[in-house]
Amino acid sequence: MVATTATGLIPFVSPVTGAPLYAEGSRLLSGKGEEFPVTNGIPRFVNPDNYANAFGLQWKSFAKIQLDSYNKSHISKDRLERCLGSSVQALENKTVLEVGCGAGRFTEHLVAAGAQVHSVDLSAAVEVNRANIGSVPNHVVAQANVYHLPFPLKSFDCVVCLGVIQHTPDPEETIRALWGMVKPGGMLVIDHYTFDWMYYLKPILLYRFFLRRMKPEKSKKMVEKIVRFFFPLHWKYRNSGVMTILLNRISPCYVYIKTFPEMDYEFHFELSRLDTYDGLTDYYKHLRSAKQIKNTLQSLGAKEIYVAPGGNGIEARCRK
Secondary structure, eight states: OBSOSSTTSOOOBOTTTOOBEEEETTEEEETTSOEEEEETTEEBOSOSSSTTHHHHHHHHHSSSTTOHHHHTOOHHHHHHHHHHTSOGGGGTTOEEEEESOTTSTTHHHHHHTTOEEEEEESSTHHHHHHHHHOSOTTEEEEEOBTTBOSSOTTOEEEEEEOSOGGGSSOHHHHHHHHHHHEEEEEEEEEEEEOOOHHHHHSTHHHHHHHHTTSOHHHHHHHHHHHHHHHHHHHHHTTTOHHHHHHHHHHOOOOOOTTTSTTSOHHHHHHHHHHHHHHHHHOSOOOOOOHHHHHHHHHHTTOEEEEEEEETTEEEEEEEO
16 A cells, blocks of 8 residues: 555655655655654654754654634734745645744645645654644655655645754755746745844854754753743733833743734733744754755746745745
8 A cells, every 4th residue: 555645645755765655554655675664644754863862852742732723813824825935725735845844833734735745853742743643544644754755756736944054064955955846837835034133132053052952851851940030021011112122132032922923921921931942952953045045046047036034034035
């Protein structure tokens, strides 16, 4: 039996040789003697111990806070549709590869729109994604490396990679790997951190120097203490411009009180716990300008290139 889950989904292939895979018990096998484990119903194409371990712990600890269905907002959907340049419903019946799926903040909207969604993540976040989305016929999830994806090249109508590329070893190589998965006429949708003076004005670099060298469990405990101390001050003085400036000089917390003023204290506190841990412990943190992203896409021969400031920095999309 070919290793897929439903009609319309793209069958898995070996990320090493490209050979088709078939299921046998709790393994995926190829005719070339390759073997990949299936653990908790999720195919695993990577060593579970890798540079994304902190992200795995992150999503297991904050499994639902960014899900619109949980926090009763439309924050994630708005971001996804802004990056797509259209309603997510436009992806109905389209094959979609979501790289860096995390807990499923975008996955739930892609699946609800009726797309044939293939979600992958390098970390154990795939387990959270599977639990949040459930077993549905138009969704399959796998633990895989963006540089060695378990799908045939040029297979997808749309490849989506949001909040991820800056955390990979080589952003340009990552974009090339994503581009290779897009079929002719298909679309690539990405974003990337860009230069921000506030990053250098806040004490993030100092905290990050020590925290990213710790084991994820230890760094998480340290970040929890930091957020529990500083965040109540951010909230208390949220309407004071002077105090906000002063706090930003000493606090490494990531806060979005001004970005999402309609959300309550609990939401912002949990989001600060999540993003502060994310921002202080990620193994890689690259910055790219809009020009650099556009040049990379042009070098690939992309058409209809759109690059603009937005979200976490730069948002871009293009067609093959």
